Amino acid sequence: MTATLTHFDAQGQAHMVDVGAKPATHRVARAQGCIRMQPDTFALVAAGTAKKGDVLGVARLAGIMAAKKTGELIPLCHPIALTRVAVDFELLPEASAVRCVATAETVGPTGVEMEALTAVQVALLTIYDMCKAADRGMVIADVKLLEKHGGKSGSYVAEP
Amino acid sequence: MTATLTHFDAQGQAHMVDVGAKPATHRVARAQGCIRMQPDTFALVAAGTAKKGDVLGVARLAGIMAAKKTGELIPLCHPIALTRVAVDFELLPEASAVRCVATAETVGPTGVEMEALTAVQVALLTIYDMCKAADRGMVIADVKLLEKHGGKSGSYVAEP
Amino acid sequence: MTATLTHFDAQGQAHMVDVGAKPATHRVARAQGCIRMQPDTFALVAAGTAKKGDVLGVARLAGIMAAKKTGELIPLCHPIALTRVAVDFELLPEASAVRCVATAETVGPTGVEMEALTAVQVALLTIYDMCKAADRGMVIADVKLLEKHGGKSGSYVAEP
Amino acid sequence: MTATLTHFDAQGQAHMVDVGAKPATHRVARAQGCIRMQPDTFALVAAGTAKKGDVLGVARLAGIMAAKKTGELIPLCHPIALTRVAVDFELLPEASAVRCVATAETVGPTGVEMEALTAVQVALLTIYDMCKAADRGMVIADVKLLEKHGGKSGSYVAEP
Amino acid sequence: MTATLTHFDAQGQAHMVDVGAKPATHRVARAQGCIRMQPDTFALVAAGTAKKGDVLGVARLAGIMAAKKTGELIPLCHPIALTRVAVDFELLPEASAVRCVATAETVGPTGVEMEALTAVQVALLTIYDMCKAADRGMVIADVKLLEKHGGKSGSYVAEP
Amino acid sequence: MTATLTHFDAQGQAHMVDVGAKPATHRVARAQGCIRMQPDTFALVAAGTAKKGDVLGVARLAGIMAAKKTGELIPLCHPIALTRVAVDFELLPEASAVRCVATAETVGPTGVEMEALTAVQVALLTIYDMCKAADRGMVIADVKLLEKHGGKSGSYVAEP
Numbered sequence: 013m014t015a016t017l018t019h020f021d022a023q024g025q026a027h028m029v030d031v032g033a034k035p036a037t038h039r040v041a042r043a044q045g046c047i048r049m050q051p052d053t054f055a056l057v058a059a060g061t062a063k064k065g066d067v068l069g070v071a072r073l074a075g076i077m078a079a080k081k082t083g084e085l086i087p088l089c090h091p092i093a094l095t096r097v098a099v100d101f102e103l104l105p106e107a108s109a110v111r112c113v114a115t116a117e118t119v120g121p122t123g124v125e126m127e128a129l130t131a132v133q134v135a136l137l138t139i140y141d142m143c144k145a146a147d148r149g150m151v152i153a154d155v156k157l158l159e160k161h162g163g164k165s166g167s168y169v170a171e172p
Numbered sequence: 173m174t175a176t177l178t179h180f181d182a183q184g185q186a187h188m189v190d191v192g193a194k195p196a197t198h199r200v201a202r203a204q205g206c207i208r209m210q211p212d213t214f215a216l217v218a219a220g221t222a223k224k225g226d227v228l229g230v231a232r233l234a235g236i237m238a239a240k241k242t243g244e245l246i247p248l249c250h251p252i253a254l255t256r257v258a259v260d261f262e263l264l265p266e267a268s269a270v271r272c273v274a275t276a277e278t279v280g281p282t283g284v285e286m287e288a289l290t291a292v293q294v295a296l297l298t299i300y301d302m303c304k305a306a307d308r309g310m311v312i313a314d315v316k317l318l319e320k321h322g323g324k325s326g327s328y329v330a331e332p
Numbered sequence: 333m334t335a336t337l338t339h340f341d342a343q344g345q346a347h348m349v350d351v352g353a354k355p356a357t358h359r360v361a362r363a364q365g366c367i368r369m370q371p372d373t374f375a376l377v378a379a380g381t382a383k384k385g386d387v388l389g390v391a392r393l394a395g396i397m398a399a400k401k402t403g404e405l406i407p408l409c410h411p412i413a414l415t416r417v418a419v420d421f422e423l424l425p426e427a428s429a430v431r432c433v434a435t436a437e438t439v440g441p442t443g444v445e446m447e448a449l450t451a452v453q454v455a456l457l458t459i460y461d462m463c464k465a466a467d468r469g470m471v472i473a474d475v476k477l478l479e480k481h482g483g484k485s486g487s488y489v490a491e492p
Numbered sequence: 493m494t495a496t497l498t499h500f501d502a503q504g505q506a507h508m509v510d511v512g513a514k515p516a517t518h519r520v521a522r523a524q525g526c527i528r529m530q531p532d533t534f535a536l537v538a539a540g541t542a543k544k545g546d547v548l549g550v551a552r553l554a555g556i557m558a559a560k561k562t563g564e565l566i567p568l569c570h571p572i573a574l575t576r577v578a579v580d581f582e583l584l585p586e587a588s589a590v591r592c593v594a595t596a597e598t599v600g601p602t603g604v605e606m607e608a609l610t611a612v613q614v615a616l617l618t619i620y621d622m623c624k625a626a627d628r629g630m631v632i633a634d635v636k637l638l639e640k641h642g643g644k645s646g647s648y649v650a651e652p
Numbered sequence: 653m654t655a656t657l658t659h660f661d662a663q664g665q666a667h668m669v670d671v672g673a674k675p676a677t678h679r680v681a682r683a684q685g686c687i688r689m690q691p692d693t694f695a696l697v698a699a700g701t702a703k704k705g706d707v708l709g710v711a712r713l714a715g716i717m718a719a720k721k722t723g724e725l726i727p728l729c730h731p732i733a734l735t736r737v738a739v740d741f742e743l744l745p746e747a748s749a750v751r752c753v754a755t756a757e758t759v760g761p762t763g764v765e766m767e768a769l770t771a772v773q774v775a776l777l778t779i780y781d782m783c784k785a786a787d788r789g790m791v792i793a794d795v796k797l798l799e800k801h802g803g804k805s806g807s808y809v810a811e812p
Numbered sequence: 813m814t815a816t817l818t819h820f821d822a823q824g825q826a827h828m829v830d831v832g833a834k835p836a837t838h839r840v841a842r843a844q845g846c847i848r849m850q851p852d853t854f855a856l857v858a859a860g861t862a863k864k865g866d867v868l869g870v871a872r873l874a875g876i877m878a879a880k881k882t883g884e885l886i887p888l889c890h891p892i893a894l895t896r897v898a899v900d901f902e903l904l905p906e907a908s909a910v911r912c913v914a915t916a917e918t919v920g921p922t923g924v925e926m927e928a929l930t931a932v933q934v935a936l937l938t939i940y941d942m943c944k945a946a947d948r949g950m951v952i953a954d955v956k957l958l959e960k961h962g963g964k965s966g967s968y969v970a971e972p
Binding site: 336337338339340344346365376380385386387390393394397398401404405406407408409445446449450453454457458460461462463464465466468469470471472473474475476477480485488490491 | 496497498499500504506525536540545546547550553554557558561564565566567568569605606609610613614617618620621622623624625626628629630631632633634635636637640645648650651
């Protein structure tokens with residue numbers, strides 16, 4: 013049954029899977045996540061995008077830099093030479109939330125889903141860090157893969 | 173208005189806040205998060221805790237090690253000498269989900285909320301990584317601070 | 333003669349100096365550096381501070397995060413728990429240059445000169461990186477310690 | 493106008509540029525920098541190259557190791573598999589200065605200018621660190637790209 | 653005579669060797685090492701593999717993650733995109749010892765001997781760390797390369 | 813029985829032990845290890861200490877820098893602010909071996925045995941790396957703690 017968990021060998025021991033025989037193909041992954049906050053906190057974040065106190069600018073950089081650290085953070089991830097990382101934010105005033113979408117790309121033998129997800133998680137954590145003096149009750153939710161393309165397993169697109 | 177966002181100075185520029193005059197006190201923070209998955213995936217994870225293919229054992233270590241990297245990941249976090257980190261998991265069969273609770277402690281001038289949250293996020297990402305070949309639709313949600321104690325701002329306990 | 337180079341022992345071998353008996357005192361260091369560029373490049377950088385394309389915002393974060401990595405970069409530096417880091421920029425239109433000033437603080441047994449200097453160097457390198465497609469001839473100069481306070485050797489203030 | 497700052501997208505937000513479609517070619521970059529010091533300090537450094545207290549040997553290693561960390565330090569740099577790094581020093585007795593020249597090479601889709609410049613900066617900072625107990629007034633200057641070859645933008649050679 | 657030490661140039665200075673012209677081939681390296689301990693300590697380790705307190709599971713992950721850090725630890729190593737890492741343990745009850753064997757693979761211009769050896773060393777250090785409260789006299793020994801294949805120098809297999 | 817393995821909690825799960833209530837005391841640890849090589853290889857290493865090709869100088873720095881990374885490498889180690897690190901080598905011509913002794917010190921709540929051992933292991937690995945083109949059969953052995961002082965468990969001195 014554990015056969016479908018590829019990060020374990022036949023004895024059930026963790027290992028970094030062999031990707032040496034897989035061809036280098038173009039890989040893209042897009043992931044998202046949201047952070048919900050108090051309306052007052054949301055107003056501070058929204059104000060910063062136009063003026064001083066650019067919370068999202070800091071969070072964007074944190075997400076991009078974290079994508080490059082994915083192989084250090086996730087124990088069985090392969091180190092990957094990313095060819096592109098982008099982190100975008102969408103203000104959701106009605107939900108008093110910020111949505112983060114990260115895209116990661118590479119040309120290589122393994123996918124970049126974890127890189128996109130790591131960028132989202134660290135970008136959202138950074139928003140939490142920067143706003144926590146005002147609002148400790150923020151909640152991060154709906155973190156998931158939106159789509160991925162390339163590689164033997166082909167494309168995956170999340171249901172809306 | 174940005175005055176409440178302490179990570180910006182009077183000109184609205186990001187900085188690492190001065191904590192040099194704050195006394196070293198005992199700090200604790202506890203954070204949580206969940207990952208929801210297909211029932212078949214959940215069965216694989218649950219089976220691994222008793223036998224081979226210990227997904228949660230790997231995720232626990234990843235979370236503990238990530239807590240030590242918080243200051244590298246979150247741009248304006250102070251480096252902190254953690255005195256304790258623990259990561260626990262709870263299997264939620266009815267929700268087909270795993271709940272992660274992380275605790276971080278230090279004796280120092282700043283809190284450890286970000287360390288606890290980072291441990292949760294990376295532990296959950298590691299579960300995603302190890303199960304993604306079987307289930308790409310897993311969703312991470314309900315990531316939040318449960319409680320924190322110590323420091324000038326005192327205690328915070330999330331509403332249930 | 334090498335006695336004055338404290339990073340070598342009596343045999344002339346590199347070591348990390350013993351600071352275990354030095355008391356923890358408040359330490360501050362301030363360092364600076366400049367990057368000169370083409371007037372057109374300078375105009376791009378200056379425009380970004382008010383609008384889109386915030387080169388200095390990115391460079392500021394890079395400098396702050398690099399200060400935390402000083403002990404990893406400089407072989408014989410002690411790891412230091414920084415209590416404050418700030419990176420500021422001054423636009424020098426007549427010189428077509430940007431001046432960077434970084435301040436680092438800690439409460440500990442060793443000084444933070446290297447942390448302030450590392451923040452300056454990486455902030456300036458980041459400006460170089462972000463503008464190099466437009467101008468490869470930029471020059472970094474006048475990188476030096478402005479002042480430092482605290483510790484047995486007391487205060488140092490650079491001559492103007 | 494920000495169009496020439498490739499590290500920002502059309503909305504002026506920082507991103508890691510897409511290099512996935514660029515062919516892997518041989519890339520070389522050579523950068524330099526100087527550190528000026530008191531004649532007594534210079535004499536200590538010069539003596540160490542022949543005998544004990546090898547300041548430049550330590551600085552050389554620091555520069556080589558820092559080149560490998562460029563992608564961690566410079567926020568929007570791509571991670572690069574360096575194929576060669578060399579750091580050389582030239583003693584300039586008349587100027588009471590040390591000149592550092594670093595060379596970086598790779599076979600890949602992006603240039604290695606930042607790797608060469610980072611090696612120079614960290615090598616010079618290490619000299620500062622090792623000599624600062626004797627001389628806090630050292631100044632780092634004239635840090636610049638000497639030449640780079642390979643890639644779509646072709647060769648660049650600095651004017652003498 | 654130093655000509656055979658390829659990590660030094662003609663002047664005897666350390667450098668990172670040029671591998672830019674070497675073709676990318678499949679590389680494998682296998683290394684081993686042992687840790688000897690008190691019989692009581694050995695019993696604790698052996699018990700953990702079947703039940704709670706999984707010392708070897710933690711050490712396996714530490715070894716795998718350390719392999720990815722080889723280029724950061726060994727000054728003149730090239731950064732390598734590992735395609736596989738596995739760490740296995742063998743219980744040697746008669747010797748009251750644990751043997752660790754690590755395998756590293758890549759497709760690239762340089763070998764992975766150091767990655768395999770680093771995985772072994774850190775895995776054994778982790779066993780030491782986890783058991784040291786019970787037994788400070790443990791000894792690590794017989795750390796060596798077992799075999800390596802690929803590249804211009806071809807295969808090496810250690811004598812038994 | 814696992815009670816004596818302090819890195820596991822009552823449920824047998826790995827955690828970073830709570831040291832928040834332990835007083836900060838002066839801690840010292842000294843560890844050693846050896847690397848045996850062919851007599852020709854030994855001659856190269858011995859020659860380098862006096863002239864060009866300073867293998868031991870590079871290995872010394874690698875060991876010192878690795879001691880600062882111990883908390884990143886060993887999963888359940890606490891991050892420690894080292895106050896001193898020294899790495900020394902002894903040439904053993906009769907055994908055609910090099911002996912490495914590393915000393916680590918701190919003032920804190922936990923010991924520095926792992927820091928001293930990590931310095932030894934990485935210093936010896938670096939010697940292996942630098943000499944492996946000449947001699948792949950080198951063996952690292954006799955890596956152990958020599959002594960440690962400070963903390964509740966007091967002093968430990970290895971039997972000769």
